[in-house]
Amino acid sequence: METYWLSILGVLALCLQSVALAVYSGSSKGFAGKLSGPVVPADDDNPLYRIDRVHMNSVEALAPFVVPVLLAMIAGVGPVTLAVLVWVHLAIRLVHMVIYLRGGKAAKGGNVRTILYVSGALVTLILILVTGWAALR
Structure with a gap:
């Protein structure tokens, strides 16, 4: 597993x-005097809604990515190939988070x-295929 240290750190x-987003989402709702759970109404202009959605997006994207990463290590995918896929995915997820939290057009x-979310999904698909x-083999 030592050869996969970059991938492990990325995961x-x-x-x-x-x-971190779970804590941010929960504390933001608490400070705003709102209950935990989904923010209703669903409105991208509402910062609480965006915080909640970016957290849920991160949760939804995590398992379908992490499971193939672990299987890739077991199957012997090259450490460099795997690290590139992991860190590209992480970079996409971080930029997606910043864009969503910032709001605006x-x-x-x-x-x-949406382009970032689909890009992350494509990296996941490539990882699954690899x-x-x-x-x-």
């Missing part, structure tokens, strides 16, 4: 992002935020 950073669905290929 831990993704997990840390999700935990770029954070609206169908704009930069891992499947390695498992078949």
Whole structure:
């Protein structure tokens, strides 16, 4: 596993992002006097809604990415290939988070935020294909 240290650190950073966003989401709702749970109405102009959604987006993207990373290590995907995929995904997720939290036009669905989300999903798909290929060899 020593050869996968860069990938492991990247996965831990993704997990840390999700935990930090959970704390941020919960504390933001508390300071605003709101209950935990989904923010209603769903309005991208509402900062509490954006904080909640960016947290949920990070949770939704985490498992489908982390499981193939672990399988990639077991299947013997090259450490450099895996590290590149992990860190590209992490960079996309971080930029997605910043854009969404900042709000404005770029954070609206169908704009930069959507491009970033789809880009992260494509990196996940590439990871799944690379891992499947390695498992078949």
